Amino acid sequence: MTAIALLAACSPATPPANNVAEGHALRTGDLAGEVFYEHAKVGDSFWLGIPFVENGSSDPLDLTGAYVEDLPPGMQFTGKSAAYNVYHTDAFVSLVREKDGTFDLQGFKDYSKTPVAVKPHGQTDVFYMVQLKVKDASAGIVEGCRLTYRQGGKDYWQKVPCRLRLKVGD
Numbered sequence: 001m002t003a004i005a006l007l008a009a010c011s012p013a014t015p016p017a018n019n020v021a022e023g024h025a026l027r028t029g030d031l032a033g034e035v036f037y038e039h040a041k042v043g044d045s046f047w048l049g050i051p052f053v054e055n056g057s058s059d060p061l062d063l064t065g066a067y068v069e070d071l072p073p074g075m076q077f078t079g080k081s082a083a084y085n086v087y088h089t090d091a092f093v094s095l096v097r098e099k100d101g102t103f104d105l106q107g108f109k110d111y112s113k114t115p116v117a118v119k120p121h122g123q124t125d126v127f128y129m130v131q132l133k134v135k136d137a138s139a140g141i142v143e144g145c146r147l148t149y150r151q152g153g154k155d156y157w158q159k160v161p162c163r164l165r166l167k168v169g170d
Helices: none
Strands: 026-028 035-040 045-049 053-055 061-070 075-085 095-097 116-118 126-134 141-151 154-160 164-168
Touching (some): 026 154, 035 095, 045 164, 061 075, 061 126, 126 164
Antiparallel strands (some): 026 053, 045 095, 045 126, 061 141, 075 126, 141 164
């Protein structure tokens, strides 16, 4: 199992319902970038990290999940997400390749089971990850990561920067 700790980004277990509004409270820092992995194989599963976010508003909010919407035909979002505290993992983890159904972060507490509180104009120490699976050799660029959150009694979704380029090969 290898954790690839590069600076990158990306996103709940299922996309939000149609009645969930687009939000604008989340801000991302300097971790937005691109992760490149050139040794993917059909059937491989990866966990892609979503960048830390800041609450850019004057009201508290609770992060409730992450997902990926825009995938190339050769990739699949498995519907699984997890959230980890950077102080437990010692760093933001942008990509982890799963091996035999396990991955390096499984020993850490998963914070995705309950909402993650973010104070007004505050940043969270928790980052989300989403599981992706390579279905065929046409895997390519993954984008369209989204976080969901609850603020003032309403649910929102917001796109956050993420980019993963997978090359299927050796």
